[in-house]
Amino acid sequence: MSLNATLLGQMLTFAVFVWFTMKFVWPPVTKAMHERQKKIADGLAAAEQGERDLEIARHKAAEELRDARIKAAEILEQANSRAAQIIEEGKVKSREEGDRLIALAHSDIEQEREEVKQQLRREVVDFAIFGAEKILQKNIDESVQRDLLNNLVAEVEKSA
């Protein structure tokens, strides 16, 4: 158990093995490990990014929905007011129409009354003349009488 050349052989062997490990074992494995680490980190980052994107999209969707709801309410209100306006317009128009019809009827009635009045007047004149003829039994100047009676009728009318 004395020291001998095994020691030197061992040092040489050791150096060779360390060199081999340093050259051919350590670098590829650590490289693969680092690559995997990076891959996993990238994957996690991507997942996080995706989650953030989703959150943003969700936000946007909610905003859009709210906008749409507001717009719909606006449109509804517009429609309502338009409808009210149309109803109002219809009301006005129908009232005007009614008024017009009433006025027409009034004027018809007036005309008819006028006609009836004329006729009545004529008949009254006739009756009066007839009456007077009967009473006087005398040929009198018919035109003078007629004027007289016409005046009388006008007076009657005025008072009527």
Add this chain to the structure above:
Amino acid sequence: MSENPADASAYIQHHLVNLPLNLHNFTFTSGGFWTLDVDTLGIAIVLGVLFCWLFRLAAKKATAGVPRSWQNFVEIMIDFVDSQVKETYNGKSQLIGPLALTIFVWVFLMNFMDLLPVDLLPRIMGAMGAPYFRAVPTADPNLTIGLALSVFCLIIFYSLKIKGFKGVGHELMHSPFPYLLPVNFIFRVIEEFAKPLSLSLRLFGNLYAGELIFILIALLPWWIQWTLGGAWAIFHILIITLQAFIFMMLTIVYLSMAHEMHS
């Protein structure tokens, strides 16, 4: 085994002699310093090649995708070693990680030979004509001192590289105590030389003792061996892992100390 004390002693002695290769005449005799412990070196190289081959297998097919089972194991080992290195040593070095990994796995494999039945490899090699054979390379001080000396050379190399001759000289003279020059120098030199010595003798001592106890257990009657042998083997699993880890950890610590300036 025989109950005869002389036989028992011979059995133990026989198990504690390495297979020598005399470098003067290439025979299996001792040749002083120029002797190679063939069994130690042979098993160490076989295990080292096994380690390199197996790990290279995973490294060649290493993907950033989902790792297969063997790549997974290799990655766990590398990650474990790497985290130890990063915890202790804050700098960038291409060497320390692979160095620590090699030490850990290789020393563990060599320690693991201790868990094989003590007579298995010696009997096989004996049948092939080897007069002696020791199966546990780390129970040979030549191997552990070789490892520790390599680490020591790296410590010196990095100290000089980072701090320069002047920095190292200054450190040797002026710490731990300011202005106590000769005392500091002696302290520091002892400290530096204690590093490889403790590193190698710790590993050697643990494994040598473990091997010796297995040999002693092998001397018991065959029907009782499993009790002590089993218990010691289970406990030894802890020891061989721990010793490999300690050797790796101390290497990292020493090298990180070599990188750091004493302010």
